[in-house]
Amino acid sequence: MAKGNFRRYDLHESQQNCSLENIDFCDSSTVPFLNERYSRRDFIKGVIASGIAIAGIPYMASGQVRPTSSLGSVERLVSLNVNGQVRRVDVLPNETLVMTLRYKLGLTGTKLGCDRGECGACTVLIDDVDHYACSTLTHRVRNREVTTVEGLENSEGELHPVQSAFVRELAPQCGFCTPGQVMSAVALLKKNSNPTREEVRIALSGNLCRCGAYDHYLNGVMSAAQEINRG
Amino acid sequence: MAKIIGRDFIPSDIHSKVTGRAKYAEDIRMDGMLFCRLLKSPIPHARVKSLDYSEALSMEGVVSVLTADEVSQTPGPSDNILTNEPHFVGEPILAVAAVSEKIAQDAIDRIKIELVPLPFCLDPLESLRPEGPNARVDGNTIVRGEGVKEIKWKEEDFLEVAGELPMGEPGVEWSYGELERGFEDASLILDESFVTASNAHHSMEPRSAMAFWQNGKCHIYGSTQSQAIVVPGLARYIGIEPEDLVYISQYCGGGFGSKGGAYPLMAIPALLSKKTSRPVLMRISRAEEYFLGSARIGFQGRIKLGFRDDGRITAVDLYIVQENGPNTGFGDMGSAADAVSLVYTPMAMRYRGISILTNTPPRGAQRGPGQNQIAAAVEPLIDKAAKRLGIDGVKIRRLNAPDSRSLYGGSRNPVTSAHLREALDKGAKKFGWNEKKSESGSRKGSKVIGVGVGQAFHSAGSSGFDGLVRISTDGKLHIHTGVGNLGTYSYAATSRVAAEILGYRWENCEIVRGDSSKHLPWNNGQFGSNTSFTMTRTNYVAAMDALQKLKELASISLGGSWEDYDIENETVVNKGDSNLSMSYGDLAVKAIEIGGRYSGKELASDDLNEMTIRAVEGLAGTGLIGVARDNLDRTGTVPALAAGFIKIELDIETGAIRILDYLGVADCGTVLHPQGLAAQVKSGAIMGFGMACTERHFYDSQWGIPGGVGFYQAKPPSYLDVPLELGWDAVDIPDPQNPVGAKGIGEPLMGCATSALLCAISDALGGHYFNRTPVVPDMIVNAAAGQEQSHSPLQVNTQ
Structure with missing residues (x-):
């Protein structure tokens, strides 16, 4: 799901097989209409796009997908372009991008803060657009370019202007939301290299920071924009 | 003074935060690692009547199950590791370890559990009514030194003015001054009742933990604000001696009090790892954080x-x-x-x-x-x-x-x-x-x-904790800190006191932290806003000890008394003859040569904590050791x-x-x-x-x-x-x-x-x-x- 500014409604019904919780009654069921409207449909679209028959959904929902390939099922061994490298990886049909990055490709810079599209800690770029990796099926990013926080430094190991500005401005506190904040900021500056502080705030509003370091992150993005424009 | 204190600097851990290299507990991977999931109570108070996990255990990929009967039971109203009498929705009853998280969760779903619901309480005032429910079978309040007790107020206590808090028998009480006279002297009196809601901590990093055992020691990667102070409590939960626990918490993705010290949940992957002889990762979900993740009163x-x-x-x-x-x-x-x-x-x-x-x-x-x-x-x-x-x-x-x-x-x-x-x-x-x-x-x-x-x-x-610094033979200052890293950078800002006292360039200092195997001293936790006060004192006393030793070693090498020497540019110089000087690096070599208290082979004071003593033992003979307990005045x-x-x-x-x-x-x-x-x-x-x-x-x-x-x-x-x-x-x-x-x-x-x-x-x-x-x-x-x-x-x- 592409990231919007309506993070509070970007709810998924525990689409990630592994944290489907048998007792979280209130977890998603208190907002069934939201699930119907946004997540289930989006999710089904994703599954169709990845080549799975709709009949496969009950299996996923009940967590019964077997790690074997069967006739008519999606090709599980896929090529992913992550940080400029093409990597072959075995991907379950219902696997989210954040799980592939973190558990298959060892890219743990992308954090899992909520696993349901609320916090933005898992933000990555897909073809330069910021997305929540917890709410994106890995099969949907075949033939797309995925960029994670690990892919921002240049070949000399120099930090991206957003990263160095965050260091300068002492933007991160606990640091857990930082990769997501970095990625949202990078995505913004790719399409608008001279944003106002208000535009930065809106662009980053899908990234929660419980430490409350918003002010310093905004300082960082403004400073990075200046640096980019100076060339 | 103050070449370093009061100035901005770039903390050494910030680079890895912006690059994603910072490893939090859930970022650790090991070969053969198992995943654990928890069976949690779906109701607010119950007793487990029966528990059948045979089907779960027989599933392919399921390796082990951990029940409440296998873990140490904490007395009275303490937080449990696992329990057969859950007292809140989401309290863990049992844990499953499997080769994947999905299989572990599938196994949880196949466990047959029968719960006997017990009375529960959501509103303290209801519990205080004569016939009100108690949150625990044995009572509704804790009396210091006595444990859980029942206190009920009288019906007439509740008959006061509607909307005002009834005030029956209190659990604690103190007073000073002449209260009645104070109100008599007042020209305006307000008498107001209020409610402040409980709320969650919302740490961005859920309290995941990863554990494995090696050579009889338990290694845990945890998410805590603190480092040293976690060790004794966590070792107790696991049932081992503190020296047999290697605790690693280099980064903590937010705690706000909820991860101040050891919490029992961290023992679950440790105990499952012991049982299965494999590394175990316990990933806690966002929803679980709201059950288990503590809350404001x-x-x-x-x-x-x-x-x-x-x-x-x-x-x-x-x-x-x-x-x-x-x-x-x-x-x-x-x-x-x-x-x-x-x-x-x-x-x-x-x-x-x-x-x-x-x-x-x-x-x-x-x-x-x-x-x-x-x-x-x-x-x-x-x-x-x-x-x-x-x-x-x-x-x-x-x-x-x-x-x-x-x-x-x-x-x-x-x-x-x-x-x-x-x-x-x-x-x-x-x-x-x-x-x-x-x-x-x-x-x-x-x-x-x-x-x-x-x-x-x-x-x-606070005060009374230990400071530890080491000057290595290359002249570098290693500031060992056991305080933790909750994200304020105060671990670093307070370490800079040692550099200030010893006249160091900050570039020539290294903070050693985040892993109990790195010889860290006994320090208070990063909670209660105490770090800036407490840790400046420990780093000060350790640096003062190092300073004294530097001067003594210079006088031993170059003659005269230690009082004849001063420090300048990471060198000890004779006040009367600037040709008589030795670099910190050379003095560290001298410290190793002489040994004794200079290199940590012996300890000059007997008031250090055992953890600090073990840290010094580990560092002994590797440089000049400055170590001391903070005995500075605090009144x-x-x-x-x-x-x-x-x-x-x-x-x-x-x-x-x-x-x-x-x-x-x-x-x-x-x-x-x-x-x-x-x-x-x-x-x-x-x-x-x-x-x-x-x-x-x-x-x-x-x-x-x-x-x-x-x-x-x-x-x-x-x-x-x-x-x-x-x-x-x-x-x-x-x-x-x-x-x-x-x-x-x-x-x-x-x-x-x-x-x-x-x-x-x-x-x-x-x-x-x-x-x-x-x-x-x-x-x-x-x-x-x-x-x-x-x-x-x-x-x-x-x-």
Whole structure:
């Protein structure tokens, strides 16, 4: 799901097989209409796009997908372009991008803060657009370019202007939301290299920071924009 | 002095935070690693009647199951590792380890469990009624030294005026001064009941943990604010000696009190790893965080305040009923009372409190535990009194503010230094209080301007911990710190004291931290705003020990007495003859050569903690060791004080609040790290805004099911909820009981913002006081329209 500014409604019904919780009654069921409207449909679209028959959904929902390939099922061994490298990886049909990055490709810079599209800690770029990796099926990013926080430094190991500005401005506190904040900021500056502080705030509003370091992150993005424009 | 202290620097861990290289507990991978999932209670209080996990265990990929019978049972109301009598929704009953997380969860789903539901309690006042429910089978409160007891109030205790807190038999009580006389002398008395809601910590990193065993030692990667202080408690949960635990917590993705020390959950992957001989990762979900992740204690309280004509507070009578969760909980109510005694310096005061157990998430410290709730409750009442007496809000606070001679709490302890008045003055001037105040109540369409000031306090410093530094033969200074890394960079700012004392360039210093196998000293945890005070002292005493040893070694090598030597550019130089000099590196070589206390082969003092002794043993013979216990004088409570100033625009038709301007001013002694302090003043305020207006736990009253188990339900502030820029300042007056003048500050920076915002809302509404947190939009709309609120005055679990 592409990231919007309506993070509070970007709810998924525990689409990630592994944290489907048998007792979280209130977890998603208190907002069934939201699930119907946004997540289930989006999710089904994703599954169709990845080549799975709709009949496969009950299996996923009940967590019964077997790690074997069967006739008519999606090709599980896929090529992913992550940080400029093409990597072959075995991907379950219902696997989210954040799980592939973190558990298959060892890219743990992308954090899992909520696993349901609320916090933005898992933000990555897909073809330069910021997305929540917890709410994106890995099969949907075949033939797309995925960029994670690990892919921002240049070949000399120099930090991206957003990263160095965050260091300068002492933007991160606990640091857990930082990769997501970095990625949202990078995505913004790719399409608008001279944003106002208000535009930065809106662009980053899908990234929660419980430490409350918003002010310093905004300082960082403004400073990075200046640096980019100076060339 | 002060070439380093008070200056900005780049903390060594920030680079890995922006590159994603920082490893948090869930980022650790090992070959053969298993995943664990938890079977949790679906109801608020129950006893497990039967548990059949045979089908789960027989599933392909399931490796092991851990039950409550296999773990050490903590006595009485302590937090459990696993339990057969869950006391809250989401309490872990059993854990499964499997080759994948999905299989572990599938296995959980196949466990047959029969629960006998037991009575549960969600509202402390209900539990205090004669026939009210108890959260635990053996009672509804904890009496110190006696454990869980039952206290019920009499029916007639509840017959008082509707809407006011009934006040039956308290659990604790203290007083000082002549209370009755204080109220007799008052020309204005307010008697108000209030409610402050419980709320979640919302740490961005769930409390995941990864464990494995190697050579008889248990290694745990955990998520804690603290490092050294976690070790003894966690070892106890696992059932091993502290020296057999390797605890690694280099980064902590937010704790806010909820990850201050060891918590029992971390023992689950450790015990499963022991059972399976494989590494085990326990990933905690966001929803689980709302069950297991601790929460702030809620208050139902009543305060009677006596004021003289000039605004001086003559007497305070405070009663707090504390919603403690089902377990040990925390001492918020007592801290709240202590805070009142200092922030308002009442001439006489009585405090009574009772902590009532409820079947809601286990409570723990949350940033300003007690102090911030009471700031939220009392500060608007100070405004109410000021309005009635015709006194300015800053002026009435100045009049009652503490100074360094003020006394603290029921025990009337001295304080080390207090400059709240200076913070108010500095803030009022910088904020432009008088000008902004003149706009208060001005209206444009449905939008009204409100202006407020708030104050908060937290005790912010301890002593008696150890410092440890090492100078290696290449001349580098290694500052070993066991304090932890909760994200404020105070671990680094306080380490810089050692560099300052030894005249080091910061580039030639390295902080050693985050892993108990790296020989870390016994340090306090990163909680209670104590780090800045406590750790500057430990690093100071260790550096002083190293300094003395450097001079002694120079005199041994070059002749004369140690007093003939001074330091300059990381070299020890003879005061009379600058040709007689030795570099720190060469002196480290000398230390190794001579050995004894110089290289840590022997210890000069016998007052060091065992953990520090083991750390020195591990480092012995590798350089010059500076090590000492902080025995510096400390004769009082260390007050962190803060004042917040705010201007808002309140829409009386929608209840929406826009914060137009905010300034926080800290009394934290000497400023160690300006940029770090700026970040804390501003970000603490943001957490405070959430407490004031959005965050709360709530439960379904029929089934006891929590309703706030997602960010969107429990509502921590986002970018869009806070102003584009916030302001900060500091009093910057050194504390006399700290070698560099520093005090802590983290917690009141939140409470002063919470209370300032609540005061501004009441101001915008022309003096309507809600006596409740959070103040949500429908409450504002009701108040503006002159309608009744949808909740009764003392109701808890409101939307």
